[in-house]
Amino acid sequence: MTATPAEPAPTTPDEWRTYLPGYGEIYVRTANRYVRPHLTPEQLETHWFGTDPATEQTLATTALRLGIPLPPSLSNFLSVTDGWAAVGGWIDAVATCAEIDWLRNTQWGEELIEIYSELDEEDEADEPNELLELFRRTLLIASGEDIWLLDPTRTTPDGEYPAIDFKPKYGDYREYSSFAELFHESRDLMISLAESADPP
Numbered sequence: 001m002t003a004t005p006a007e008p009a010p011t012t013p014d015e016w017r018t019y020l021p022g023y024g025e026i027y028v029r030t031a032n033r034y035v036r037p038h039l040t041p042e043q044l045e046t047h048w049f050g051t052d053p054a055t056e057q058t059l060a061t062t063a064l065r066l067g068i069p070l071p072p073s074l075s076n077f078l079s080v081t082d083g084w085a086a087v088g089g090w091i092d093a094v095a096t097c098a099e100i101d102w103l104r105n106t107q108w109g110e111e112l113i114e115i116y117s118e119l120d121e122e123d124e125a126d127e128p129n130e131l132l133e134l135f136r137r138t139l140l141i142a143s144g145e146d147i148w149l150l151d152p153t154r155t156t157p158d159g160e161y162p163a164i165d166f167k168p169k170y171g172d173y174r175e176y177s178s179f180a181e182l183f184h185e186s187r188d189l190m191i192s193l194a195e196s197a198d199p200p
Helices: 013-030 041-046 056-066 072-078 107-123 130-137 179-196
Strands: 091-094 139-144 147-150 163-167 172-176
Touching (some): 107 130
Antiparallel strands (some): 147 163
16 A cells, blocks of 8 residues: 655755755654653754765765665755654664665664564465565665665656565555655654653
8 A cells, every 4th residue: 555645745855955954843843752852952953863965976876886776756865965863753764875775685684584584484385475575675774663665676657666664563564655755754653643642
C-alpha cells in the first residue's frame, strides 16, 4: 500500500531549503521531555538539524560507490544538507552521503538477513521470503528504532525509487512513492505522536 500525504512533499533544492526549517520547528515544538534536554541552544533557536550541503562531487562519488544514481528527491535533499539529525517517529537521523549504503553491507542488514534466513529455512517455503529479498536489494538511508530503505529495482519514470519504512520490532513495512514522500509523512507522525502523548 502506498501512502500519499495530503500536502505536496518538497522535491527541488529550493523547496527543501524552505521546508526543512519548518520541519525543524515542528520537531522542537513537539519534542518530549526526554528529547528536549538534548537539543542545543542553536537548534532551539534556528530549528536547523542539518549540516553543510553535499557538493556535486560528493553526490557523484556516492552514486559511483553505490553503482546507481541517487533518486532526485534524495539527491536534492542532500544538496541542501548532507544528513538530518532530527526525524519524527522512530528514526534518529537521515544518513549522510558517506553513510548511505546497501542494507546488506551494514550491521542492520547482516542481522536482518541472518534472522530472516533462519526463519526461511525453518518454514521450508518454496517461494522466496519477500522481506529477505527486500533486504538484499535495498539501500539504507535512515535508521533509529526503525529503518528507511530505498528500492532501486523499481525506478519510476521520474527517476525516483520507492521508499520503505521498515519496523523491525513488528516485521512489517509501509511503502511510499519516494524519499520525499516518506520524509514528509514523518512530519505528520511527529504531530500525531505529540497529540497522543501523556502530558509532561
